[in-house]
Amino acid sequence: MNNKQLSELKQAYVARGAPHMIPAFAERAENAEIWDVEGNRYIDFGGGIGVLNLGHRHPKVVEAVKAQLDKVMHTCATVMPYAPYVQLCQKLCEMMPGDGDKRALLVNSGAEAVENAVKIARAGTGRSAVIAFDGSFHGRTMMTLALTGKVLPYKHDFGPMPGDVFRAPFPVPAHGISDEDSLAAIHRLFKTDVPAHRVAAIIIEPVQGEGGFYQASPAFMQALRDLCDEHGIALIADEVQSGFARTGKLFAIEHTGVVPDIITTAKSLADGMPLAAVIGKADLMDASGPGSLGGTYGGNPLSCAAALAVIEAIEEENILARSTAMGERLAQRFKQWEEQFSWVAHSRNTGAMAAFELVNDAGEPDPELTRKLTKTAAEQGLILLSCGFYANTIRILVPLTARDELLEEGLDIIERCLGLLH
Secondary structure (H helix, E strand, O other), rough: OOHHHHHHHHHHHHHOOOOOOOOEEEEEEEEOOEOOOOEEEEOOOOOOHOOHHHHHHHOHHHOOOOOOOOOOOOOOOOOOOOOOHHHHHHHHHHHHHOOOOEEEEEOHHHHHHHHHHHHHHHHHOOOOOOEEEEEEEEEOOOHHHHHHOOOOOOOOOOOOOOOOEEEEEOOEEHOOOOHHHHHHHHHHHHOOOOOOHHHEEEEEEOOOOOOOEOOOHHHHHHHHHHHHHHHHOEEEOOOOOOOOOOOOOOHHHOOOOOOEEEEEEOOOHHOOOOOOEEEEEHHHOOOOOOOOOOOOOOHHHHHHHHHHHHHHHHHOOOHHHHHHHHEEEEEEEHHHHHHHHOOOEEEEEOOOEOOOOOOOOOOOEEEHHHHHHHHHHHHHEEEOOOOOOHHHHHHHEOOOOHHHHHHHHHHHHHHHHOOOOO
16 A cells, blocks of 8 residues: 555544654664655654664664564563563663662553652652653653643643642753752742642653753752752652663763662663663662552563663663764754754754754744744655754654764755755
8 A cells, every 4th residue: 555545544544633744654664764655765863752762673672572572472470470571670770870779660651651650659758749840741641641741732632630740840041941940949839839748759851852852950950859858759750762872871860960769761762662661769669569560561571672682782882972972963063053044043962862943033932944844854755853842843863873874864954954944
């Protein structure tokens, strides 16, 4: 079937709330390239929304999944466990920053990981309230939608949301919100909406994903750590998009020197296989009783095998250094575009988690120009994603394994498309 026929089929049978951005259907993929059912080639700068830090079908991952497929596909880890589950948990506990005993839990998705992190924090503290931040994205389940700090398109049709969730502004100095402003807002919450002794957790993305790739400063993260310690609050780092080498560290929180109580991770953890994890300090992770955590498919053997191969590849192929170098190249091109095009502004990166914004003549966010850029790029064979509180940010999530010449080809397409916007 061709793209048109498949589009008609999708329109007839797939829920309207699950659209697609690229008007084509993938047939095969390799590293940072995708070919559709009609043979058209796309350079992938979206990486499945941050899932493919090691690229499509990384050889180690494919080999590991195929080998596991010949052994065990499913038993349910809560019925009869298998080696890859506990081996992966061991690796994740060893990789989490900080001293002391740690535990891990495997689930299917980033939203599941965040849901369980909140459950664990509530069990461990005996409290119920959670503080999140404006612009955050934590998932599409009801609890994670309550935490998510952006209404459209995620939550406007689905209220009321679960209660005992409160929100503070995320510090973005480029948009007039300082670290001090954000911290003051949390202290106001303690006075106006929820006392500190009722707060179970503060959850934050060390680098916001959907919120626009803004990084929380080390000073701000340390202030949050101090605040949590003062009031007995668990600090949760949501690393679903920022984790597993995207920022030049395994976890973005490592750039700050702060040790959280719990980390959630997913997406590139298994390079395309459905898997997520909650990793945390043992006393918190063990707070709830047997049978309180888990799920039928959580920590599927194939996904665990993929994740173990991902960890091996990151170590053996020097992926962290590659992320740092790629980030430097992206930052260089972004600065060039800011000088060349008046509608490009506020470029930033943490390793290869890189972004820039499109603005109008008054320097205000321009979401329509952003939509035009992603559409034009797709027409020229480049998958490019937008994000941001004002929907005017272009984010780069190209696989870290992309060849240098392919990276440059994609950047050249962006530059050419930027020139067509005015």
